[in-house]
Amino acid sequence: MNHEAKRIHLQKLIQDVRAEALEVSAGASVKTTSDSHNKIMQKVNRWTSQLTMIERSLHSDEGFLKVRYGNPRKLSFPAKQSLNSHLGNIAELRALAAELNAAISDLIGAMTGDDLAWEALAKAFKKIAEDGGDDLSLTGNDVQELTAIIEQADPGAPGPAGGGTIGMPITNLITMAIALFVILTRKKN
Numbered sequence: 201m202n203h204e205a206k207r208i209h210l211q212k213l214i215q216d217v218r219a220e221a222l223e224v225s226a227g228a229s230v231k232t233t234s235d236s237h238n239k240i241m242q243k244v245n246r247w248t249s250q251l252t253m254i255e256r257s258l259h260s261d262e263g264f265l266k267v268r269y270g271n272p273r274k275l276s277f278p279a280k281q282s283l284n285s286h287l288g289n290i291a292e293l294r295a296l297a298a299e300l301n302a303a304i305s306d307l308i309g310a311m312t313g314d315d316l317a318w319e320a321l322a323k324a325f326k327k328i329a330e331d332g333g334d335d336l337s338l339t340g341n342d343v344q345e346l347t348a349i350i351e352q353a354d355p356g357a358p359g360p361a362g363g364g365t366i367g368m369p370i371t372n373l374i375t376m377a378i379a380l381f382v383i384l385t386r387k388k389n
Contacts, residue, residue: 203289210296221307
């Protein structure tokens, strides 16, 4: 496939991913148990594998140029121009591949959306309210689930994956809300 065909193919993939993200964003977030989630994830997997193949092809093209042209210092002026043109084409395709990768990430972000995280958090608060707030001991799985829910609600903040602690403002707010809820329910009794 030549440069123009690859460029057109990447642009088409980017348009498809953005169209899918727009459809998901227009509606509510896609629940992970729904059929539409599975269909979208199949598309995402297909797009991701195509992106991987394109990146491999670009890496191969760069290797071919290194073998074909060898040391750029020993090239004639037209050969240098040809090499620079090929490298420019590869750089353009790499930029489009990065744009496709970002579009796929945006689609996945739109699928998991904030409302699912808040919905899960609301269910957790409801469970605490139904239990009366007396037993707030958390198992290891509960802590991991709560951490994942909070990180999903505030994806821009640093979390344990980044090596830090979950000391983000939304976590402090939620912790304070749980503590106030427990204090108020205990004073009631």
